[in-house]
Amino acid sequence: MRWSIPNILTVLRLLAAPGVAVMFLYFARPLADWFALTLFILAAITDYFDGYLARLWKQESKFGAMMDPIADKAMVVIAIMVLTGYSGMNPWLILPATVILFREVFVSGLREFLGAKAGLLKVTKLAKWKTTAQMVAIAVLFLGTGLEYLNGVKMHGMTPDQYLDAVSAGLADPVRACGKRDCASLAGDVGLVLMWVAAVLTAITGLDYFRKSLPYLKDDT
Template sequence: MTWNLPNILTVLRLIAAPGVAILFLYFQRPVADWVALILFITAALTDFLDGYLARLWKQESKFGAMLDPIADKAMVIIALVIIVGLSTADKLVMDAWILLPATVILFREVFVSGLREFLGASAGMLKVTNLAKYKTTVQMIAIAVLFAKGVFEHHYLNLVQGMDAEIYEGVMAGTIEDVNGVVGYAQFMNGTWTVGVVLLWIAAVLTAVTGWDYFAKSLPFLREPKA
């Protein structure tokens, strides 16, 4: 194992993955939302930086090649669990728009990891494709946008705090003049959430496609020998 800057960045990204979840245990919102968003974006940027530096400085290593996809999966999976939990915290039912793409992503990651483990030495032919790299990028952007919505939501609650329910309904319905930019901010906040959900669905489709591609490539190694 070689300790160089690219590998250190990868290790830090792996540590940051559970750190995002732990923040919500020890910090109240919106502080937790802010810190989680900053930590996640910073860690996501290291995903590009560590590989770039390793290639630039010719410091590519087996340790980095092994740990990099693990750190990516840990970041995405833990962040998705948090987002699913936050999106349903004040509801009686699960949010299908978040739960379904999150389920696809989680299932694929578990399936492909199990496939690689089963194939053992033959798993080398399941190399990370460019499409798989794109799906990871879209996943991280989607998660960052969804985390950002949590930050905007708390600012929105501060805007409407103390506002009479009748006045609030009138403002939102357009029958009363907008107060503190509530309507515009609500549209911005909801738009952010919509963009995040759309990106998450795109990521889920890319994730499913790459999962099927890996499965198709593994089929020759899964067939039973002829008698």
């Protein structure tokens, strides 16, 4: 293996995947949320540059071709695991997350079964959009969980109605507002919508991959 810059970026992205979860082990919230968000965004950016630089500098390698999808999947799977836990196991998040995780496991199994033939099934533009949608959705959801935690700190154990009464009485500061809504709920809702979009794209690309792999799954007669 050559330690080219594209390969180094790929390895760094792979190492950043568990780092997202580690942030919540070593830092208190909301710092953990902001560090996880920053680390995830930086890692997602490398997903573009490692492939771009490899093609630009003609440094494409078998190692990079193998590790790039593994790093992407590790980032997405670990981040989704963290988000579902800190979102209170929201079913509106768990369902699209399940679709995404199922597809990734299913396609990984297909690739392993096909072996060398898996290289014949090229990554489509829709699959790249799928990965982009997943990463954008996860980043927005991390923003939402961080802001939601700050809102909870401001409430000091009060219910939303009690908190609104306290704000009206001047006994508490209002939550961060983004337009007519508080920023936490806005980021959370946008993140959920993006996650559903990502889940639909993920399911479509999974079915497309399975359809293309059918000729290689037939028994010899």
